[in-house]
Amino acid sequence: xxxxxxxxxxxxxxxxxxxxxxxxxxxxxxxxxxxxxxxxxxxxxxxxxxxxxxxxxxxxxxxxxxxxxxxxxxxxxxxxxxxxxxxxxxxxxxxxxxxxxxxxxxxxxxxxxxxxxxxxxxxxxxxxxxxxxxxxxxxxxxxxxxxxxxxxxxxxxxxxxxxxxxxxxxxxxxxxxxxxxxxxxxxxxxxxxxxxxxxxxxxxxxxxxxxxxxxxxxxxxxxxxxxxxxxxxxxxxxxxxxxxxxxxxxxxxxxxxxxxxxxxxxxxxxxxxxxxxxxxxxxxxxxxxxxxxxxxxxxxxxxxxxxxxxxxxxxxxxxxxxxxxxxxxxxxxxxxxxxxxxxxxxxxxxxxxxxxxxxxxxxxxxxxxxxxxxxxxxxxxxxxxxxxxxxxxxxxxxxxxxxxxxxxxxxxxxxxxxxxxxxxxxxxxxxxxxxxxxxxxxxxxxxxxxxxxxxxxxxxxxxxxxxxxxxxxxxxxxxxxxxxxxxxxxxxxxxxxxxxxxxxxxxxxxxxxxxxxxxxxxxxxxxxxxxxxxxxxxxx
Numbered sequence: 174x175x176x177x178x179x180x181x182x183x184x185x186x187x188x189x190x191x192x193x194x195x196x197x198x199x200x201x202x203x204x205x206x207x208x209x210x211x212x213x214x215x216x217x218x219x220x221x222x223x224x225x226x227x228x229x230x231x232x233x234x235x236x237x238x239x240x241x242x243x244x245x246x247x248x249x250x251x252x253x254x255x256x257x258x259x260x261x262x263x264x265x266x267x268x269x270x271x272x273x274x275x276x277x278x279x280x281x282x283x284x285x286x287x288x289x290x291x292x293x294x295x296x297x298x299x300x301x302x303x304x305x306x307x308x309x310x311x312x313x314x315x316x317x318x319x320x321x322x323x324x325x326x327x328x329x330x331x332x333x334x335x336x337x338x339x340x341x342x343x344x345x346x347x348x349x350x351x352x353x354x355x356x357x358x359x360x361x362x363x364x365x366x367x368x369x370x371x372x373x374x375x376x377x378x379x380x381x382x383x384x385x386x387x388x389x390x391x392x393x394x395x396x397x398x399x400x401x402x403x404x405x406x407x408x409x410x411x412x413x414x415x416x417x418x419x420x421x422x423x424x425x426x427x428x429x430x431x432x433x434x435x436x437x438x439x440x441x442x443x444x445x446x447x448x449x450x451x452x453x454x455x456x457x458x459x460x461x462x463x464x465x466x467x468x469x470x471x472x473x474x475x476x477x478x479x480x481x482x483x484x485x486x487x488x489x490x491x492x493x494x495x496x497x498x499x500x501x502x503x504x505x506x507x508x509x510x511x512x513x514x515x516x517x518x519x520x521x522x523x524x525x526x527x528x529x530x531x532x533x534x535x536x537x538x539x540x541x542x543x544x545x546x547x548x549x550x551x552x553x554x555x556x557x558x559x560x561x562x563x564x565x566x567x568x569x570x571x572x573x574x575x576x577x578x579x580x581x582x583x584x585x586x587x588x589x590x591x592x593x594x595x596x597x598x599x600x601x602x603x604x605x606x607x608x609x610x611x612x613x614x615x616x617x618x619x620x621x622x623x624x625x626x627x628x629x630x631x632x633x634x635x636x637x638x639x640x641x642x643x644x645x646x647x648x649x650x651x652x653x654x655x656x657x658x659x660x661x662x663x664x665x666x667x668x669x670x671x672x673x674x675x676x677x678x679x680x681x682x683x684x685x686x687x688x689x690x691x692x693x694x695x696x697x698x699x700x701x702x703x704x705x706x707x708x709x710x711x712x713x
Contacts, residue, residue, distance in 0.1 A: 202492075205235060209488050223339045226608045228488045229601070232495020240499055255572040258493075259448070262486045262568075264438040267449050269483035270358055271456025272434075272464075275343065278351040279457075280675075285352060285540045285551075289559070290359025291395075293532035294330050298367060300528035301521075302326030308520045313513055315588030319379065323371045324577050328596065329525055331364035332357060333567025335487060336608040337558070340615050348548075349555050349619075353562045361569050362449040366394045368573050369445070394447055401444075402451035405437035406458025407690055414466045414691040426471040427478065430463060466691040490568040491604075497571075498597045503590045514591055518598040525564060525599070533560040554618040561614060565603045570596060 209231055213224035279286070306322045317325075334357035343350035370391050374383060409430060418425040434455055441451035464472060507514045534556055541550045551559070574596040578589035686692070 205231060205492055206485065206488055209492060213488075223336055223608065223612070224488060225335050225339065225491050226605055228491035229495040229604055232492040233498055233601070235492075236496045236499035239496075240501065255576045258490065258568055258572045260439075260442070262490055262493075264435060264448065264452050265479070265482040265486045267358065267361070268434045268438070268452045268456040269479045270354070271453040272460045272479050274354070274457060274460075275347070275351065276457060276461065278343075278347050279355050282348065282351050282355065284543075285536075286355035286359060288536045288540060289352065289356040289533070291363050293356070293536055294360050294363040294367070296532040297528035298323070298326035298330040298364075300326075300531050301329050301524045304524040304527065305520070308524075309517070312516060313510070314517060314591050315586075317588070320371060320375070321577075324368060324573075325521075325592070327364050327368040327371060328570050328573045328577065329521055329566065329599070330360070330367070330528065331566065331569040331573065332360050332563040333565045333569065333604070334562045335567065336565055336604065336611050337562035337615075340612045346555075346619060348551070349558060352551070352555075352559060356559070356563070358449070358453050360563070362395075362398070362447050362453070364569060364573070365449055366391060366398075366447045368576075369447075370394065372577075395450065397444075398441055398447040398450035399454050401441055401446060402437055402454030403458050405433060405440065405451070406455040406461075406463065409433035409459055410462035410466060410690040410692075413463050417466075423468050423471045423474070426467040427474050430459065430467070430471075430475055431478070433463075434459065462686075462690040462692045465693050494568055494571055494600060498601055503593050503597075507587070507591055507594050514594050514598070517591060517595040518602070521595055521599050522602065525566065525603070529560050529563050533563070558615060558618060561607070561611065564607045566596075566600045567604060571600055 209224065209228040212231070213227045216222045216227060302322045302325060305325050309317060309322075334353050337353055338350070338357070341350045341353065343354075370387055373390070374387055412433075413426060413429060418429065434452060437455040438448040438452040441448040464475065467475070537551045537556045537559070544550045574593055578592045682692075
């Protein structure tokens with residue numbers, strides 16, 4: 174009996190010690206997040222630094238300190254987990270991207286964005302896969318099959334354009350910002366969908382039938398993920414419009430919008446679809462309909478809440494990646510042959526540069542062929558910035574690499590350790606070196622106009638600092654500042670497809686969608702609200 178009691182007590186002590194260690198780790202991590210925000214604010218005007226690089230460098234420095242304190246046994250507070258990244262950190266970032274996007278700019282350049290984000294990602298994946306196949310077979314990194322090389326292509330085709338977007342001003346360069354922003358989201362979705370499709374097929378024996386099934390699976394995931402996001406966004410708008418929670422509690426409105434947004438992502442994961450595409454289009458639909466159906470206080474709350482969650486998640490990811498980069502477990506496997514790891518990293522970096530150029534410049538030329546106005550064409554300097562913006566690799570590449578080459582964040586195989594350490598090297602080098610050079614490059618290539626002051630738009634969601642749906646951008650009665658003339662022939666559709674589709678979409682939206690799902694023009698009337706007071710003042 175005494176031995177049983179002592180055993181229970183020892184287990185409780187171990188559990189308490191483990192829980193206390195977790196609390197200590199979380200305290201340190203939250204403190205580091207606060208430090209990243211403070212230091213990022215102090216370096217805001219710096220020509221070279223930005224918050225992403227700041228968080229990454231702080232993460233690496235913290236990893237070094239922990240490595241020294243632990244005597245070389247560990248370098249991290251938390252173990253990198255692709256589940257933590259994909260389920261908890263990525264959804265608020267992607268949803269806020271869709272929620273804050275300038276819809277008119279995005280859909281005006283939708284064809285070009287899809288060319289870059291979908292077709293371009295496939296081209297880049299093929300270039301990296303073929304290049305890795307030719308190069309790695311000459312190196313001593315073990316045996317990799319066709320599926321592994323294709324997975325490597327999908328992993329390193331995933332870009333991270335956060336550094337560039339932090340430098341670009343969407344009011345000065347709306348076309349360039351829209352292309353870089355839109356391509357970044359579609360690229361992440363395409364890379365993840367492509368990676369999942371590769372993982373679900375046995376590509377060691379490729380045949381025309383398997384290739385056809387692979388393409389069909391890819392298109393199916395793309396289409397169904399988009400439809401699910403649109404459906405969830407419309408459902409939330411319909412519920413908020415019909416039940417009108419704001420009469421009793423604005424908290425319920427805010428909670429429902431947040432939960433419906435997250436539900437869209439989890440439903441996509443439940444049905445093995447692309448959560449990135451789903452939650453992105455859910456954000457676009459909710460900003461177009463549901464956001465206009467809530468009370469004014471709920472609009473302000475959701476605007477800042479979504480932006481804040483996205484901001485914290487981005488810093489968390491870069492800090493997380495920087496700290497995990499020095500994990501001694503993975504580097505110990507390649508310590509006997511550091512030259513191999515360096516060679517693999519160098520090859521991958523070169524393939525990223527080549528793969529990016531292989532589609533940006535040709536697809537830009539194709540896109541310019543359909544543009545008549547010189548202002549709508551993508552200039553050569555803009556093409557260079559678009560090419561540069563996609564050179565950085567980030568947490569998506571890390572998460573996919575961990576999913577492919579580790580088990581629960583750990584690896585005991587040298588070949589897998591080589592690929593993980595090479596991925597870490599590419600992510601660190603591209604983010605820090607290319608990221609540091611981003612701001613000087615943009616200043617050099619683009620005319621540095623005086624930044625205009627943001628005009629507040631009371632009925633459009635916008636970010637905390639920059640109006641993302643300004644009065645001129647989300648106006649629903651004109652297109653690019655010009656009235657939309659009614660298209661009267663098939664030739665009009667072929668010559669100006671964007672204007673023509675926009676015209677018919679506006680008619681359909683006003684006639685069917687808005688009466689059912691609400692949107693701009695549906696302003697809830699709450700006693701004591703600013704709306705009631707303004708109406709009361711007008712009556713007086």
